Amino acid sequence: ELKVEQNPLFLSMQEGKNYTIYCNYSTTSDRLYWYRQDPGKSLESLFVLLSNGAVKQEGRLMASLDTKARLSTLHITAAVHDLSATYFCAVDKSTNAGKSTFGDGTTLTVKP
């Protein structure tokens, strides 16, 4: 059974600081996704990571994937209040009808 663990589950940061969210998964997977969810809103796709060593960046967020360690990281650089949200990682296999298994999410609060 594929399990996805994120840590930390809650993160309170000061503006301008850097931090990393970790996503571990239990079995070999083909794709890893990062989503963002604002309170009371839907999920928005941030990144899709496909191969070992993949790195993608958008603004102050950078995601990376280490398939050997079954680990993805979401690095936040110089946090700003607008990044406050819940971040989910999810993994799936191409042979599994696109069914994704989600982590429990990391709720990020950026304080001034």
Added chain:
Amino acid sequence: NAGVTQTPKFRVLKTGQSMTLLCAQDMNHEYMYWYRQDPGMGLRLIHYSVGEGTTAKGEVPDGYNVSRLKKQNFLLGLESAAPSQTSVYFCASSYSTGIGNQPQHFGDGTRLSIL
């Protein structure tokens, strides 16, 4: 450009009542999914469909039924609502795995309370 549309957005039911949640997508996606999200938890897959006329069970299917009579629509039914089904329900859709590596596209959710 609507994307994934869920109706209704909010609903309050009494225990034992039934209802149907509707999901419609206009992106010609093959795959569609229903999830539930409970406080402090990630999304758990209820049922999914890989194409018109096909459905399959996900992680937490008990108490729910689904139908995919048309490619663009995926319906989630609660036959006899129970308080444990109070949750936020999300529908999502995606291309089949043979067409690129695309994320799922999510609707805005249905907030369902069972009294």
